[in-house]
Amino acid sequence: MTQTAKLATHERLAKERRSLKEVERKIAVKERRVMEALSLALSGFGYRLAMANGGPPKVAPAGRARRACALPKKLKCPKCDRRFSLEMRIARHLSATHNSRQHPSADRSRHRSR
Numbered sequence: 001m002t003q004t005a006k007l008a009t010h011e012r013l014a015k016e017r018r019s020l021k022e023v024e025r026k027i028a029v030k031e032r033r034v035m036e037a038l039s040l041a042l043s044g045f046g047y048r049l050a051m052a053n054g055g056p057p058k059v060a061p062a063g064r065a066r067r068a069c070a071l072p073k074k075l076k077c078p079k080c081d082r083r084f085s086l087e088m089r090i091a092r093h094l095s096a097t098h099n100s101r102q103h104p105s106a107d108r109s110r111h112r113s114r
Helices: 003-043 087-097 104-110
Strands: none
Touching: none
16 A cells, blocks of 8 residues: 555545544534433423433432522411512412412502503
8 A cells, every 4th residue: 555545544534533523522412402401391390310320410409499598588478377588479479379469559550541
């Protein structure tokens, strides 16, 4: 085999290797996107993905994440015994559970005639 033929073969193999590396990279990106979508879908059902090789999972644990420093629940619902730390949470609770709003004055200001 001549030097030119060896060089041509080497260049061809290097080009094939680069194209295979690019295909491998694209497959890894697609796999990561599929796993992220699957993790998101499963987290809605209370499941979580774990790494097959025993490493730490790359997704948050199932359920709601708790704050390290929770706010004190000083606000009490006027219609039941539930307590809340933020006004927006009690307003959401009132509208969802008791079918009412906390601030009816804000509602009237929105419907004022011009």
